[in-house]
Each structure stands twice: as structure tokens, then as C-alpha cells.
Amino acid sequence: MHERAGTPALEADLIDVDALVRAYYELTPDVSVPAQRVAFGTSGHRGSSLTSSFNETHILAITQAIVEYRTAQGITGPLFIGADTHALSAPAQTTALDVLVGNRVRVLVDEFDDYVPTPALSRAIIAWNADPARRAEGEADGIVITPSHNPPQDGGFKYNPPHGGPADSDATSWIANRANELIEGGLAEVNQAEPSAVETYDFRSAYVEDLASIIDFDAIRESGIRIGADPLGGASVNYWAAIRDRYGLDLTVVNELVDPAWSFMTLDWDGKIRMDPSSPNAMASVVAKAGDFDLLTGNDADADRHGIVTPDGGLMNPNHYLAVAIEYLFAHRPEWRADAAIGKTLVSSSMIDRVAASLGRRLWEVPVGFKWFVPGLIDGSVGFGGEESAGASFLRFDGSVWTTDKDGILLCLLAAEIRAVTGKSPSELYRGLVERFGDPAYERTDAAATPEQKAALGRLDGDAIAASELAGEPITAKLSRAPGNDAAIGGVKVVSEDAWFAARPSGTEDVYKVYAESFRGPEHLRLVQAEAQRIVGEALGG
Template identity: 55%
Template sequence: MPLNELAGKKAPEEILVNIEELIDSYYSKKPDLSKQENLVSFGTSGHRGSSFKGSFNEDHILAITQAVAEYRKERVKKALFIGMDTHALSTSAHKTALEVLAANEVSVYYTLKYTPTPVISNAILTHEGTDGIVVTPSHNPPEDGGFKYNSSNGGPADETATSWIENRANEILKNGLKDVKRLPYEEALRSKYLTEYDFVTPYVEGLKEVIDMQAIKASGISMGADALGGSGMDYYNAIKKFYGLNMTVFNDTPDFTFSFMHCDKDGKIRMDCSSPYAMAGLIGLKDRFDIAFGNDTDFDRHGIVTKSKGLLNPNHYLAVAIDYLAKHRDFKGFGVGKTLVSSSMIDRVCADNDIQVYETPVGFKWFVRPMIEKKIFFGGEESAGASFLRRDKDVWSTDKDGIIMSLLSAEILAKTGIDPGQYYENLTKKFGTPVYARIDAPADFEQKKILKNLSPSDIKTTVLAGEKIEKILTSADNGAKIGGLKVVSKNGWFAIRPSGTEDVYKIYAESFIDESHLKEIQKEAQEIVNSLF
């Protein structure tokens, strides 16, 4: 995908979404149920779409919430926590969900303020037997909406749950919503089933159990925290005040158009804290702070900006975090979870620390059970999402937590005297420098379906970039299908998979030799995709 001329530039006024039309479409537009893309579909992290496209409208949220209420009726006896991010459609969908939950007599803890995804996970874990809903499309553009269900283990619901909810929601849609129970919004708020809840205080005060907040404060390091207009803006301000940190918080005022953002590589506004284009604003301020960080809209991802290296590649920071935690926490005997498209540097770091690696398909849900069962102390995705255990080895969040990953970067600097960029450079001196890249390209529904169902027999060649192909994988270590395919040679690999959240496919590739070898791997991977289409 070629670089757009707007990449890294402040979003021009002409590309800002019309919020009034977006909200109007949410309520007035009816999805065309003859189109597959307008049905409910839970990808790697819930249902996402846009009201403009007829894929995220009031009908969808009525159906999904009713399905969730029915699913949990015999399975979850306690309350449900619900939160939302700062996308415009999130506020409307949050209201719709409350109307349906109250009518179904579901006990709900809610707030009308914005709530990060990891905060909902943490609340579930500290209230045994509860579950949750997060209304968010994560880092997607401002015109998108999203809705996901977290089960009683605090993490994204597994495929058994999401398939049931998806199928039931589509059944409700096709039956004209006649099975939906609903109260008027004001009546729902007055009902005995909805209770306002303070999510901020317990999460902020609990951070000292997972991060050495005292060390950060004592060091006096200066921190830049870019909320990117997201749901954690109040949390960063509360953390700064509660722990007395030398922290400057940016973009902490809601703006449904996200007009303050710099455009991503494709010229779209996307709150992707792992993108150097979207993060251009904070990167430009890097020399003002000892360490800086930003988060996507629901704060489940992190972007670490250092004086030494600027915005760190997510894979680099995952390797740093794992090595640091292995050496500064008592996690002996615990393993590490990584997705099969994450860098091999993680494998080298883990081998050096005598840590077993559990490789999984993409999706944080695969790390939930191993974390709870104390098999792993850390789970991370190449897309800048990760979480880890408390210092006492108990679970903190079984969903991605961009806040603790950001604060960990400050702890690393405070305790070691070097920033994560310098830390990674030290790792490369010890383990070598793998070259890694990801390519995104447009794909329609049918093309994504082809890529999701690839088999080893679809690969006709036996050589990758001049080396014999050693493995062709369609399943991960845990036996789960990866929803794509991975090809491995002695000194390189690539993986192809469709996005579960956007109309693109992704080619991940890594070389253990050099940049030119990586380019050859990418070229051959692209040729394979072209032959499939």
C-alpha cells in the first residue's frame, strides 16, 4: 500500500467526519441483511463497523446486547460492568445497550464517563463471577463503532461465546428485532438494575501492585502522556495526581472528529499508537521528556517514544518488557505468550532467561487462560497490545493494558537508567538484529474469506527467498487455527492473514539476515497472495 500524501500530517478539515450525520445514520439507517458485511460479525475483538455503511447501527446493538443478555442468563449470575471509549458512535451504542440490559433485568455497573478496556477487565477480575461489555472499535477511524464482550475471566470472550452471540444476534436481526426487550433510556437509568460505579479510583490506586510507582516518582523523570483523545484521559490525570508524578498529559479533551490527530500512512485518521505517522505529534515532542507514551482510543494498546530511538517498534518493546520483567520480578517458572506473527527476538530473549514460549494465533483471548492458570506472566501481540501479572504473581488484567505497558517504560528508565530504546539496542548486541515489517493492503469480504481458510497445499513453492521452506503452519502451538498461514525457512518467515477489524489483509515478515532478504520474502509472499486472488 503506497504512502498517502497526508501521512504524518495534521488532519485537514475536509477529511473530518460529520458527527451529526454519523449519529443520525446510527438511528435512521437500517442494515441491508442480504449483505454479509451488514450482519453481526465478531472478529478478533468484537463486532465493528460504521453507521454510514449499515454495519454498526442501532439495530445491531439492540440485537447484540439482547444476545449477550440471553447468553449470560444461565452462565453469569452476578453483575455486568460496561464501559465505552471516545468514538462518537460509542456514546449512542452505550445508551442503547443500557436500555436493553435494564429491560432484561441484568444488574449493571456503569458510568457515563469514558472507561478504558483494561479497566473493565480489572474490575471483572476483582469482582468474581462478573462479566463485561466494552463499547469500542479500538484504534479504528472516527466514523467506526465497536462492541465486544468480556467473559468472567476478564478477557475477550472465546470463540464458543462469540459464535453463540453472533449467531443469536443475527437471528434476532433477521426476525425484525421482535425478541428485543428495551426500556426508554431515562427509565433504564432509574431502574434498580443500573448502578453508577467509580471505575477510576480502584484501578488507579491498584497500579502500585503491578508497577513500581514509587521508583518512578523518586526518579523525578519527566513523562509525556498522550491520551490521543481516548478513554484513559481522566486516568492519566488521576495517576499523575495520586502518585505525584512529573507527567504532562496531552490531548485529554474529547473530540469526536479527532481533529488533533496526524494522518496514518493511508491518509486516514486512525488512533494507532504504534504508527509513526499517527504518532507524529508526540514524536515531535520527544526531546522534551525523558520518556513519552501514547495509547489508542480504548487504551488497550501502547506506543513508547524515547529520546534515543523515537517511537519504538512494538516488537522491540515487547522484547524489552519481557527481558526486564524476567530480571526484576519473581516470575521464575512462568512462561511467555506471543502471537505467531511477533518477532523471533522474543524467542531469543526467552531462551536466554530460561522461559518457555507459548505461540498462539492473533488475538489476546489466547493468553487469558494461561495467565489465570499462572502458566505465563506476560502475553503480547505485535500490534502493541500486552499485559502482565501483578508483582505478587496474581492477575491484573486479562485484556491488553496500554496503561501498565506505558508506565512500565517509565519504571524501566527509573530503575535501569536507560530508556527502552537503549535497552533494545543492548539486546541486539547480544542476540543479533532481526529485520521485521508488516504490509497492509485492501481486501474485500470474499478475499478475506479466501485468506482466512488457507491450507498448506495452497503454497506451491518449496523455496522462500532462496532457502528451503521448513514449515507451513495453519495452526499455532495450542492447536488453534491461525486464520491464515505462516511459512518458515531457516533465516526468515512470513505470515498472511486477513484483518478481523478492517477491510485489509496483512503480510508479516521477518529476516534474520538483512533488509534485502526481508524484501525478497515480502515480494514472494505478495506473489502468493496475488495468485490466490
């Protein structure tokens, strides 16, 4: 923990925005250097212009690769494009538009030149493709320009195909490989044209109007609860006022400032500025206002994550809120399919497992990455999909798809509905779950690992683990594939009756991540964490 974690940023902590943007245009990446190549993680290509990992060259090549990919897939409709408030997002959108227009792609940008949250763009794709008349013009897809909650110096670029959610690894691998080929070829095959005029789309109005199909605004309005919403300087800044005005809510946008240096933030656990609404340190200034509202919420820069603050509980742990949201939704959405499952990533809390069992609902446990929930959300077989990192989405009242990407605005509004309908805060409801199912201790830590060890961990088979006990309990499962869809988890998960741990290699650092949880308290959790490192070390031959 950094000594200044949770304290306001100082001048020395801030980026030089002009230098950052200048570097975007002036620095040219060397793709023979691994860190400067195009590489798509679970949420697109990310990097910084200052380290030659997110520059104009990258965006020219990635956009051309996306054009070629969508052509090969027979995608002929419009491409929706939107950007968040990071300093590198606007120049990246300008670059992308040059390539899209140069390739004669029909592209739709925001009608009011506003920032576009990730869920608003996902919703736009889904709504277009669900309309037979529009679909006849060709399937739509999209590009979201955001590094999500990453620090101010970072940029991000993500492709969402016609299903509206994050592209799968087949698509992203093809796009990344082709983009690197284009860079190696000196961008000779990249088509560009000055966009004299592009079509526009009112992302904000379409999204805000559609919210009536998924949130009970009558209950929220009639309850009179006081809501505070902090966009954390992100893309949702103008959406919250529009939601307030459209539905007549007692809602205050507590911070309307957009500053690409994020000078108003408090520092995260490691001393960095990071717009993570699930972090107590990043949310310290928001939590300080908890007593002024019945519910206070936060979103990250592209509004795909949520933070829930209550006067009686402060900032909720994301796992806690997901469990509360699941129990509430499956009791208050009677039109959902009777067999609609509860989706969670395998590093999310087992409190969700116990809630699912009490509801008599099937638990669908998948690897890390929201993309795994996409098929189930589309056909209604998954009612709710959530990640431990404060990202989730769920179905509309009628059981049809809302978004296939994470929607932080939606989860904040759901917290308001829960408070209005039950008369209890989500924190209070979680305490009720603890009384019924136990009080789990959960933590994520990092352990040092060489690149070779990380690679070995990513390939590790659960059967290679020799241990039979975990912190005094018999091991009941050793997983290297997710129970829900049998997809490789890129690591291992070891489970006992009251505890579990999962180990996965980091994609950016020489560490592996250990997620662990125990229903027997913090002391038992420490034993689980220690044994996790020993068990993984033995399996890796260390």
C-alpha cells in the same frame, strides 16, 4: 503512503458528528446484505452508522443476545459496562442500558459518567470475581463499547465474559447469530425499559489503586524522570492525571482534549484519522515533543494499546518494545512462577524468541488474537502476553492475574519503570538486544486476493506448501496451526533459520496480509516478501 500522511488533519478530513449520530438512530440495517449484518471479529462488532453497519438496531439485538447468552451460561452477577470517546459510543451505551434494564440485569456504569478504558473494565470483572463475598452474589461480566483505534466514524461493541478478556469464537458466533435472528424478527423479542436508576462503580479509583500491585512507582518517583502522557483524545484522559496525583509522579498530560472528530490528530499512513499509538504518522505530533520528556507515551481510544516515545529513539516499533519489556520483566519479577511462559502471537518478531531462549523461558506462540492468552494469564502459567500491534498485559508482582485484555496504560507505565530502574531508555535497551541477537527487518504488506482465494488461504494446510527453501535458506517449519496451543492460525507461517513469513486473509478487504521478518537485513526481507507471494500463490493454485 498518502501524500499527507503525518500532517495535521484539515477541516475537510473531519466527520460530521451530528450526522453520524443521527444516522445511528435513523438508518435501519438490511441483514440480507452481508456488510450490514452483526459480525464479531477478534475485537467485537465494528462498523459505522453511515454505512448501516453500526446502528441502534444492531445494538438492541446484540445486547439482547448477550443477555440470553449470559443467562444460558448461568452468569447471574453484575454486568460492568463502559464506553470510550468515539461519537457512537455514548448512544450505543444508552441503547444497551435500555435492553439490560429491560431484562432486569444488574448493571454497573461509571460513578462519574467518565469514559472507561478497556483494561479498567477487564480489571473490574477480575477483581469482582476474585472476591469470594462478591462472587457469592454471582459472577460478573462486561461490555466494552469501543472500536479501539478505528477512525472517528466507527463504533464498536465487545463482550467480555467472567474471565475478563475477549469472548472466544464460540461465544461471539452464538451472540452474532442470535442478534441477526433478532433483527430478522423485527426486534420483537428484544426487551427494553427506561433505566430510571442504575448502580455505579468507580472504575478509575479501583484501577489506579490496584496499579501499585504491578508497577514499581517508588522507583519511578525517586528517579525524578519526566513523563509525558498523550491519551490521543481517548478514554484514558482522566486516568493519567489520577495516576500522577496518586503516586506523586512528574507526569504531564500533554493533551487533555476530547473531540469526537479528533481534529487535533495527524493523518495515518492512508490519509485517515486513526488513533493508533504505534503508527509514526498518527503519532507525528506526539513524537515532535519527544525532547521535552525523558519518556513520552500514547494510547488509543480505549487505552488497550500503547506507544512508547524516547528522546534517543523516537517512536519505538511495538515489536522492539515488547522484546525489551519481556527481558526486563522476567529479570525483575522474582515471585512469578519459575515455569511462567512468554506468550506472543505468531506474527510478532522472532527477536522475542531469541530473548526467551536467552532467559531459559518457554515460548508460547499462539494465533492472532489476545483471547488466546487468557487462560495462561489467569493461572499464572503465562507471565506476559503480547501482540505485534502494540497490545499486551502481564502478571502482578505476586504472579496473579492483572487483566485478561490488553492494557496500554500498564505498558506505558512499565516503560517508565524500566527507565527508572535501569537508567536506560527502552530504545537504548533494544539497541543492546540488537548487539546480542542481530537486527531484524520486519514489515507487514498486503497482496491482492479474491474472496475465493482468501477462503482457501484460511483453510490452507502447511503441508500443501511444496517449497523447500525461503530466500536461499532451508525451510524449517510450515505451520497452519500455532506451536503454542495447536489452534488453527487461519493461514500459514513458513520459517527458516533467519527469516519467516506469515500469510492471513483480511477480514474486510480483498487482500491477504503478509507479515515477514529477516535477521539478514532489509534486502533479504524483500526476497522473503517476494517469495511469500509466490509460495502462497502456488499453494492456492494461482
